[in-house]
Amino acid sequence: MNELIRVTNLTKLYPVQKSFLDFIFAGGNREYVHAVDSVSFSIRKGEVLGLAGESGSGKSTTGRLILGLIHPTGGMVEYENRDISSLSRKELKTLRAKIQIVFQDPNSSLSPRMSVGEAIEHPLKIHRMGTKHERREKILGLMESIGLTPAGFLYKKYPHQLSGGQTQRVVLARALITDPDFLVADEPIAMADVSVRAMILELMKTLKDNLHLTYLFITHDLATAKYLCDRVAIMYLGRIVEIGERDEIFSYPHHPYTKALLSAVPVPDPGQKRKEKIPQGEIPSAIHPPAGCHFHPRCPYKMPECSREKPLFKDISQSHMSACFL
């Protein structure tokens, strides 16, 4: 399979806002939030790559960097082997139609003043696609195909008149209306109740196959990553600590953080004991991340070198890498 997206040493630092006095007391040194720290991976055409980790690990920032919604501090994003920072304005506009995002909270990502039809039409207007009649026909066709039925009736409805499942489908339709190749799905089911979650996951799977889509699926929930993803990358404090084929990650996790996350996934058996210890404490501050392995203050297996050196990726198998000294 060909690569669609390649990310190399992607880094995002946010300067910490300080008062003038704090700045002087800090000796004039600026501090930065290390949101994304030298992240590298690729996504093949037709693949679903899961980006998983606790909140604050840098997953959503990575997704926004890939889409060009925020500018990286360093590193590169390539789409079909072209560095997106080298594209002209016109090329970038064309690319924007091909890469889309589904946000976490459908209610806040839809304008309450726009009807369903207007919300789905909006990207078509931005990209000046089709006549008014063609746009309406396309929207109604897409609504039918993703289960927003009866399409003619729902077309005129407003977000507050829809159920949770319908709202999530409208957000999906808005992302799909420009015929994208690549979708960043940022916790697309996090706000949905359990019955809607299953429906949306199933729909995303069907759409991927029918429309030949490629996904970056951002989630804190490993159970959904296991269901939808072909490969999974685990992020911790801005870095990817383990990446591999889904079955490898779930059957033979290597990194202690991955093992701990997997052991925290609920299983429907009250008698089953956890195999791994849950990491102690919170994710450390991203302003002053721990030296060496970022995970060492919480790791039950830490060794002297863990607090001194950054562990590099090593191959666990042909399709599985982990950044750990163990």
Ligand code: SF4
């Ligand atoms: Fe734990 Fe050391 Fe591995 Fe980091 S490198 S996960 S601290 S054993």
